Amino acid sequence: MHELSLATEIYRTCRATIDARGPGRLDSARVAIGELAAVEPELLVYAWEAVVSGGRDAAARLEVEWHPARQTCATCGEVRERAPGNWLRICPACGGPVQIAGGDELDVIDLTYTSDEEEAAK
């Protein structure tokens, strides 16, 4: 539900990055979204399309890199089998504590853009 706010922030970050380098058009942005970030990638892409529509960056694509959380049981080692979203902190096999690493990513990784100079040289 807050995907629209996030898409707006992603676009603002991209625009600021390009503007700092001179005039240009955004072609694509790549973001990392973690499993525990409570974000639906498909909805984020829809929201992105709404945010960029109408402007000069309307054709810019959003690529979502999905980062699952990694669970490790102190006793059994890696805990592999689980349903998506099922990230308990207690091992289903032995009841021991489970460490969770990653999965909270919510980052703009990189972007591609075409500067007005490049565009003019085409």
Added chain:
Amino acid sequence: MTQVDVRQRILSDNAAAAAALRERFAAAHTLVLNLISSPGSGKTALLEATVRALAGGLRLGAIEGDIATERDADRLRALGIPAHQILTGGSCHLDARQVHGALETHDPGPLDVLFIENVGNLVCPTSYDLGEDFKVALLSVTEGEDKPFKYPAIFAKAAVTVVTKADLLPYVSFKLEDAREQVAALRPGGTLLVTSAITGQGIAGWCALLEERLAAKRGAAS
């Protein structure tokens, strides 16, 4: 076409605003709680019971987040505490800039505890740091005991889970032990309190927790 590494948190603006709020609250020695739950689970009722229980003791204040109406802030003002209503106009969560704006426009004066009552929603507010000391998740017994596993992020991030409307336990199928197990699995070492704003059950324990956390924050600062 040029590729540029950005490597920036999507919510970096919010994170910066939250860090500024956290400094401000530390300097003011104010304990700040971010209350998150489904709509209608009893956030405002818990705060009303808290204000009544701590009357004349701690200096309390509240920031209320809602889509529309001043009703929640009115309920708390009626009990004599400063309460500011943020109307989000459709947005599903509060962000740190809104909290900053609320404090700038309506200075509540010196406070011991500031409650930030988020928009009723178990998903979106989870991602937004408001500069709070900790998040509190509320779970009413009419919602069903499987809420923690269905909305794991908030119950993992909340240091304290408060079960509300416990006076209704005889009339609903809510399995308290299942809820307790689910919360413990998501947040080992977290605190779970069982309360009723109607009968007053658990309110003393909740108030004691506030006083302990406040003392700990002030102890750490001095």
